[in-house]
Amino acid sequence: MNQSTDPQKTGMAAAPLPTARAILxxxxARLSCRDFDGSPIPRDELLAMLADATEAPSSCNQQHWHFVVVDDPAQLARAADLAGGNPHFRSCAALVYLCFQKGWTHDNFSVVQGVAAAGYHLMLSAHLRGWQSIWNAGTGDPDKVRALLDLPPTFDNQGAIAIGRARPDAPGRKPPRRPLSSVVSFQTFARPAETVYPARPAAAYPYHAMSRASNPFAEWDPTRWTPAQLADYRAWSVWAKSPLAGVYTSRRQGEATERELDLIRPLPPAAQVAEILPWGGTSTVTLAQRLPGDARLTVVEAHRNNLDFIADRLPREGIARPVDMALMAGARLPFADGALDLVVIPQSLEHMADPAAMLAEVRRVLKPAGQMVLSLRNRASRYGAEWARGESRGQVPLQGPFTPLRPKALAALLQDRFVVEDLHGIGLSAGGDAEVLTAGPLRFRRRLLALRARPV
Ligand SMILES: Cc1cc2nc3c(=O)[nH]c(=O)nc-3n(C[C@H](O)[C@H](O)[C@H](O)COP(=O)(O)O)c2cc1C
Structure with missing residues (x-):
């Protein structure tokens, strides 16, 4: 048989290999690792993976990729410092920067598409050879990355793949995938309504006009989203990272969670407590540490994925107490009337499609002597002005759209439902300060408004 038509040789064998299912x-089973053990990788093994990667397709077979491998510990540490948010750069065995040559391209980012194909092939090769990896777009300031790698101006970097050995107790949780029925349609586009998110009305949405820092189409007002859209948006992306201790801790927040929870009054024995939309468990950790041992805490989320993430995370944070997990449906809380002693809403009211309905629900589920501890970002603060000028012009964050509220809007929401017993103003700008004002009108200018209220 002519070599070029031999299906085995061309890689176009009709019958699947007996091992294909096992390989697939x-x-x-590949999953991202963010917890490497710091051990090195032999260069020949790395080069074998890179040889596999270059079997990937590329636009016109130009193979405009270039892989800068960083495996020197001092250079890895510099890469980690640059990336900021990806501390695993420091402990991986090698970082493979995915670069490409500019100046020749078909449209549709074809050069970038080719590098991406090679990048995933590299990860699969690493995985099949028994190594762990993670793809990272977050490599840091592009100019500084260029300087670090001595990258010529005609080349760009789009990300880096970290490869190494996972620590024995590294999380083994692979984030769930959307059901096929919601991401596949035949012939023409079709997709469940809750998976198509609101954008500001516009004649067109050119991709080049959108960036993280500037997105004129981003719809930040959660009341323009349906509860199902909000739940779906947060369910897949926001808790995508590994459920390691300390993950998703906000630089803006600083000690503020502690100061918010200072408002909790002593609880009765065996108190029933609920926390609503708790930031992937970030705020749950602080709350769970502070509650009396006999209190029962239930975390309430809008999607099962978020609860699964929190359940994996809490033991890693050293939380040994049992924490119940429950789903809300829209604004409907999963509790009987008058069942709870304390409801905590940790800066999540401003993320809700219908904050008034949520407060009505909190009132319904609280005991007459129960307490609500609510904190929220204040639009009438310096932070609120910064949000309006800066953050809100960018893309909607992964934890969902939000709009800081003004004290007047908060008062209107609470009116006829709650009596405010204590109100603190916390912090000034988004720098993580958590200084508390417990009295006086300046409270209403603070970054956060935190209050304890009881049902009317
Ligand atoms: C283009 C791209 C960029 C990514 N950037 C980062 C990153 O900067 N930091 C990080 O921790 N994870 C990053 N990830 C990893 C994703 O969070 C991860 O692939 C996703 O949550 C699915 O999880 P899995 O890889 O375990 O299946 C990136 C993944 C891709 C494909």
Missing amino acids: DRMA
């Missing part, structure tokens, strides 16, 4: 299952 192995590939599907």
